[in-house]
Amino acid sequence: MGRNTRKRRTPLATKAIAASAALALGGGGLIWANYYASAHETNNAWGGNQTKAASAQAATISCPDVGQKLTNVPTAARNGVAAELANLDKQITEAYARLASSRQAQANDASFVQNAIVGPLKEKRAATIDRIRIDIQRVGGTFNQSLSQLAACTTLTANQTTAGQTNGGQTNGGQQNGGQQNGGQQNNGQQNNGGQQQGNGGQAGNGPVAADFVDITKVAPNVQGRPRQLANASTGTFITRCGVNANKNHNTDNVIVAPGVANGAHHLHDYVGNQKVNAFSSNQTFLQGGTSCQNRNDLSAYYWPVVRVQDGTQDFDQNADGGGKEGNVGRILTPVQAQIKYVGSPASKVVAMPQFLRIITGDAKTTTNGLANANAHWSCTGFENKVQLTTQYPICPQGSNVVRTFAFQSCWDGQNIDSANHRTHVAFADPASGVCGNGFKAIPQLTMRLVYKINPPTIQNGQVKNAYAVDGFPDQLHKAATDHDDFISVTTGGLANKIANCINSGRQCQ
Template sequence: MSLVVGIVILAMIVGGTVGLRLARTAHEPAPTPHAAQAPDYVPIEDVTPSRTPKPRKSYTARCGNNDEGHYNSDNFIVSPGIRNGAHHLHDYVGNTDSSAASTDQSLAAAGTTCQDRGDTSAYFWPVLRDRTDVAGQRRVPGEDPKDDNVGRVLRPDVTLRFEGNPHAPVVAPPTFLRILTGDAKAVTNGSANARASYTCVGFEDRVTTVAYPLCPLGRGLTRVLEFPSCWDGRNTDSANHRAHMAFPDTAGRCRTNTVPVPKLTMTLVYDVPTGPSFAIDTFPDQGHAPVTDHADFVNLRTEASTRHLLTCLNTNRAC
């Protein structure tokens, strides 16, 4: 057993990786911005294989890989109007207006990077950086170096996949429906809302939720961000940005008083430097922990685009 895996197992025994990080944060100095902490990384070969579910027919939204370089450290859902409100950089595809200044009106009037010009939805997530390549770092307006998000931003291959529900037809999500997945402050809040999983290309049956996998030669690091897909049928948002949405149960059923909407899963694939030398951007006090990974989505589609999406998913065919 490797030293890294031993550390991860010890963390789980005494209360989980997040608990270990909290204890370390309280009693030890913060890590240097260019060094990783051992419990945050595990060789993919040391992750126990699991049975992967058979994928359902799906609709893929082709919105590019942020070739336009649309980045900012804002979050117009959680901290509207506040520049650098996220204290970490976001990657964006889809809606071209997304920033602290975004409103429903500006989002509705904006363009899109999606091939389906009727899909002007906003899709965004924290960037992943090569934290050894400080020389390659390019700051964007609004970024604060004190946030300790250091290194060259790595660009992923992006797949945005929508799936139907196995028990009921999905309904049209309302315009401007806001959905979050994960918890950007999971180190502080605990892991109840942590949802991201990680694997490597060619090792998809080995999935970790508490550590970054170390992939052979650094190739094919894969982040998987699955969104809740049971809507309360009334609200496009809620005070905590979560209460109006829920995840289905393990069988895929939505609970009483909710209805299924198309389930979004973001899959982000990177080539990274070998070894524990990369991490996602986080709030300064979250230590770049993988359990803080998260993503955001705002639905904005024309009626025709929505009709095509629902037809694909409710007839269980690939589109």
């Protein structure tokens, strides 16, 4: 997914979260969906010598998210604007690589980060934002001039990235000097023992770190109850079986947020359902794409960032864009189970999803945005109805598997299949009542449950060994909260109506 976000109706940012505790589920969570339901140089951008770095040194680049502010872009300008937003992502990626590969220069010159990285990045971003202005105004649209103030970036320390994850907000005023140790070593940044070491940690030097993991058996229960069902509730379910991507249908594109831009996601996705989804796909392509789903009328695209085990191993994309070149390293895991289920509303009947509806849930850059739009849920088999984690990955007990769950927005504005920031056309229902906001209609809520068999990571002397992590933008340091999921509704044979009718009639269908 891209970097666009939307404020929730009940933002998770309003809840303070202890670093070692789980985030209580808030607006749009799984409450009814699935449960009862001194620095030294490095060898390259993603690896380096194992040395100790001070917590005050720069860990990552933090830039304001321009995309989330673009709520009113004329349709004729959207492709051009999307391409420029992708340029902003690329610029941040390149700046982070420069930050990670210049530790010795940073140690020798306190002004290096500002003069050589942050300053030039601001100039590039300013020019890109101005091109966005031109694209919008060229077709008669109105450009919010305050967006020009979003060109400047800062850096965050390791401590600040933790604070941003646990307190629900972005830390202001990052450091402009110093370095942060990258954690890998040897050729191509790999650690022979597969451990995650100092600084940013991780096999590629950009996370995760020990603080990103928690023993789930030591987390207090935090799963909220479901809203009370009203008389007009839609209580049915519809399951579509689309496999686990055993055929390894992957790419690093994102056709929703970066159409026409190769490697627009800067991380690898698993795809199930529609089999012809890439940056250059169109609605017509989707209709001709074939499907991995047993129901041949389900041509919908379901895609999410892959999970990798950082045990010192490599995968096919170790030297590729979106893979090892951008800090996404380790062995890619295929889920052992992938359940895709549509559920109803506790407050009303649902209307059928419109053809080609796009929905993104979660935020791929919570490390710098904060948690307002986070919708990540991590747990373990046997714990799902008790503990759901957002800011940390679970260490599951022996015999228990890691579970990654998504519950998409279930309210639709009744008109648009997408919006400029890919958010405002859909919304979460009120978490207490399940009621959609004014002007929004309840639609079948897409829920997904992915199960992974993972040997539990271990924490030794403050370092995590054999970690696992979700793919992401390199500057986001593989934090658990950056997890997200993408969906494009494509059906034939009246399937969308069949799903809605099944749910409204209280049946369990597939």
